[in-house]
Amino acid sequence: MDYKYSISEDELQEMKNFFANRDFAEAIEGVKKCLEDIDRVPLNIAVTGESGSGKSTFINVLRGVGDEEEGSAKTGVVETTKVPTSYFHPYHRNVRYWDLPGIGTPGFKATDYLKLVNFDQYDFFLIITTERFKECHILLAQAIKAMGKKFYFLRSKIDSVLNGYRRGKTRNYEEEDVLKEIREDCIKGLRAGGIQSPQVFLLSCLEPEKYDFYLVQKTIEEDLPRQKRHVFLLSQPNFFQQALDQKRRTFALQIWKWSIVSVMNITTWSGANTTSVVPYLSANGDLTLMVNVLEEYKKAFGLDTRSLQLLADTFGKDLEDLRSVMRSPAASQEITQQLVYHHIKGQGVTDMGRIVTACVSQCFPKISMLASGGVAFGTTFWILRSFLQDMAEDATRVLSKALETSD
Ligand SMILES: Nc1nc2c(ncn2[C@@H]2O[C@H](COP(=O)(O)OP(=O)(O)O)[C@@H](O)[C@H]2O)c(=O)[nH]1
Numbered sequence: 001m002d003y004k005y006s007i008s009e010d011e012l013q014e015m016k017n018f019f020a021n022r023d024f025a026e027a028i029e030g031v032k033k034c035l036e037d038i039d040r041v042p043l044n045i046a047v048t049g050e051s052g053s054g055k056s057t058f059i060n061v062l063r064g065v066g067d068e069e070e071g072s073a074k075t076g077v078v079e080t081t082k083v084p085t086s087y088f089h090p091y092h093r094n095v096r097y098w099d100l101p102g103i104g105t106p107g108f109k110a111t112d113y114l115k116l117v118n119f120d121q122y123d124f125f126l127i128i129t130t131e132r133f134k135e136c137h138i139l140l141a142q143a144i145k146a147m148g149k150k151f152y153f154l155r156s157k158i159d160s161v162l163n164g165y166r167r168g169k170t171r172n173y174e175e176e177d178v179l180k181e182i183r184e185d186c187i188k189g190l191r192a193g194g195i196q197s198p199q200v201f202l203l204s205c206l207e208p209e210k211y212d213f214y215l216v217q218k219t220i221e222e223d224l225p226r227q228k229r230h231v232f233l234l235s236q237p238n239f240f241q242q243a244l245d246q247k248r249r250t251f252a253l254q255i256w257k258w259s260i261v262s263v264m265n266i267t268t269w270s271g272a273n274t275t276s277v278v279p280y281l282s283a284n285g286d287l288t289l290m291v292n293v294l295e296e297y298k299k300a301f302g303l304d305t306r307s308l309q310l311l312a313d314t315f316g317k318d319l320e321d322l323r324s325v326m327r328s329p330a331a332s333q334e335i336t337q338q339l340v341y342h343h344i345k346g347q348g349v350t351d352m353g354r355i356v357t358a359c360v361s362q363c364f365p366k367i368s369m370l371a372s373g374g375v376a377f378g379t380t381f382w383i384l385r386s387f388l389q390d391m392a393e394d395a396t397r398v399l400s401k402a403l404e405t406s407d
């Protein structure tokens with residue numbers, strides 16, 4: 001059994017801080033609220049640009065939805081609508097992407113446009129172009145700024161530009177030089193248009209694992225307020241190892257909270273129904289909760305069949321090839337209470353749970369007031385931590401497999 005799954009000093013400190021200066025019941029409620037907020041806090045992302053710039057395609061990539069899949073944003077169609085269309089993230093219903101009407105039509109007025117699209121409802125704007133940024137993009141950005149919102153400039157279809165170079169006469173070009181040139185050209189144009197310290201992200205929806213896709217994710221994440229940052233991060237696609245690492249770290253920091261809720265659920269539950277059909281539940285933690293949390297890990301890491309299929313399609317790989325590198329039973333099998341219970345019993349996890357609990361009770365003696373003398377806390381902690389680690393490692397293997405080149 002590996003001690004890397006045990007609780008860290010940082011987590012102990014965070015727990016202590018959380019419980020300091022609050023009474024016990026109030027702190028427990030606070031823990032629950034923190035977890036619930038992740039599914040409740042709304043995040044509305046507006047995607048705007050000229051018609052044909054790739055807005056709808058980009059929204060599908062960000063949501064992890066195939067262009068042809070049911071509920072996808074329709075791509076390659078001439079836009080006629082004057083109202084924004086919203087698309088939920090399939091696994092985070094509080095995250096919504098808004099496909100805004102095209103800008104730059106004759107007589108375009110940025111302030112009128114922003115009123116028309118109800119600008120106030122968005123957390124930030126993504127402004128996409130396939131060429132240089134024009135006056136309409138700059139006017140829009142300035143109007144967004146004047147209204148106190150954030151925007152990001154994205155230069156899309158970079159694959160087409162590079163293909164142009166490949167086919168053209170410029171034989172001896174370095175990809176890095178071309179990208180630098182495009183970036184500098186965009187920045188120069190934006191500066192000339194009056195945008196201070198502009199930043200431009202280069203993207204391709206056909207090659208989302210390249211260019212600035214992760215950088216834009218990271219930049220937005222860092223700009224967002226704490227509670228929104230969390231759900232944004234978890235809802236992002238998994239084309240980069242850094243995104244997987246970030247998700248793992250974020251999930252890891254929640255585990256002590258889930259472990260407390262798990263114990264509290266048992267207390268309520270065993271009081272209500274002492275003749276349970278699952279008697280081991282009270283000693284080990286709330287299995288229903290663990291199943292739900294593990295399901296969430298699986299989806300966030302893109303290890304569910306739907307996400308794997310899309311990854312396989314994106315990189316021209318076979319679904320079964322991607323599956324073949326997964327080792328965690330939670331990734332390759334359906335996550336059930338039996339699976340979790342089997343894990344608890346099979347590997348002496350309860351003993352490890354005791355160790356975690358003992359660790360916690362040194363600086364947080366109240367833990368032993370919780371159900372089963374706090375052992376359920378440690379068991380839940382150990383289970384979630386070990387499955388998280390295993391699924392994160394699977395996600396890394398799946399991504400490497402998806403990105404493998406055949407030559
Ligand atoms: N080569 C390439 N084509 C793209 C990319 N993004 C979108 N497209 C194509 O550009 C066309 C317009 O895209 P769409 O998303 O409908 O643009 P919208 O009108 O802004 O919503 C479609 O045929 C897309 O397949 C990209 O990154 N690279």
Ligand SMILES: [Mg+2]
Nearest residue numbers: 055056074079
């Ligand atoms: Mg569209």
